[in-house]
Amino acid sequence: MPQLTVALDMMGGDFGPPVTVPAAAQALSLLPDLHLHLFGSRAALSPWLERCNLTAHERVRVHYCTQQVTNEHKAGYALRHLPDSSMCRALNALSAGEAQACVSGGNTGALMAMAIKVVQTLPGVDRPALITRLPQADGSHALLLDVGANVCCDAGQLVQFARMGDAVARHVLSQQNPRVMLLNVGAESNKGYEAVRQAARRLNELPALNYQGYIEGNDLFAGTAEVIVCDGFVGNVALKTSEGVARLLLGAGKKRGFWWTLLGVWLKRRLSHLNPDQYNGASLIGLRSSVVKSHGSAGSPAFLNAILQAVVETEHQLPAKIAHLFDTAPQDSHAR
Known part of the structure; x- marks a missing residue:
């Protein structure tokens, strides 16, 4: 090299x-x-x-x-x-x-x-995607893409993102058979807009991918997927909301009373793995x-x-x- x-x-x-x-x-x-x-x-x-x-x-x-x-x-x-x-x-x-x-x-x-x-x-x-890591409840990491490079995506682009995310999970996170899921507003097959539903049908036809269906926003950190796919608008909102909540929790106790300060110290120790600075760096894959x-x-x-x-x-x-x-x-x- x-x-x-x-x-x-x-x-x-x-x-x-x-x-x-x-x-x-x-x-x-x-x-x-x-x-x-x-x-x-x-x-x-x-x-x-x-x-x-x-x-x-x-x-x-x-x-x-x-x-x-x-x-x-x-x-x-x-x-x-x-x-x-x-x-x-x-x-x-x-x-x-x-x-x-x-x-x-x-x-x-x-x-x-x-x-x-x-x-x-x-x-x-067709288009590069911004991909980043998300901490999971079990101490592992999941990959989220796209997080802002492509605000609006068609089904074909979402499928490409899934395939690229699978490659990153295998070669960077050392996942043998990463679970791939589409971020959606519900788990049912009829939920979401047309591009997401089309992408789901196409991903089901790709035997090389371990596609597991839809994932909802409340499970982003649950450890149920290694690759989470969405368009850049949804991904950017999800990522920045998560960062904001993490900073709120990690900053608890600032300019407050004694007990809030103690709470802040405890949270920083328990939730230090959620610090967004640790996950800075979204790759244009x-x-x-x-x-x-x-x-x-x-x-x-x-x-x-x-x-x-x-x-x-x-x-x-x-x-x-x-x-x-x-x-x-x-x-x-x-x-x-």
Whole structure:
């Protein structure tokens, strides 16, 4: 395997270099074989590189950029007019083979559009999907996709998401026969909108998948599935609602009385595995190389986890495994 190198968009997210540079420094200290290409504004990046002793680090290459993608930029505008942005330059390094993975906390729509154009999707994949881990009651993890890349999906895309999610569960979570379920408003076969019902019928016809039917929102953390499939609108709402509840519970006791403080300490010990920072890093799967989207509001520990997620995917050669799946597995007979 070639040298392990990850390209980082240092300007993405709500905070930029004050978060991304310390995370990069910690990643380098944890992984002695890791090399990083850092992309960002000279004015914003240089002081933090000096502060974290990365200015002349032997495993770091710094690339200064003159543009930045912000949350206000529409995807089409960013694609056409911001070629020297830290996001675009990092993806170009990935496409050129200078890195094996890319991490950005920037604008999701722009990242998706640029990744499709620059990195390109795998043969047989219509659209990449954002996939993330969810903690389960039994201590295991489930995968949820899509969590925001594709707001509206047809049945064929949902089937593709299921197949890609199955591959991630097998190769990253080491699940031998992952249970695949569709997130729906009920467990009955007649529930949900037409695309979900069509996807269910198609998944039942794929013997290579361990499809188990519908799962409802109240069972997302129950340990009843390893792969949970939905469109990006539903997935993003489910994910952010879950994160909000976790932060509410983990923050219990703040600015309150003595007993609330004790409750907060107890909850943090019992529910520490629910901390959303541990699961930061939603991967855009279905691309020719690994692209990981960090949460825009992530702090340094969370951005570090996104970098580590990119490393894990690279070590498992996940894009190649998914490509092989689409080359060899029995095809969806209804696929376009």
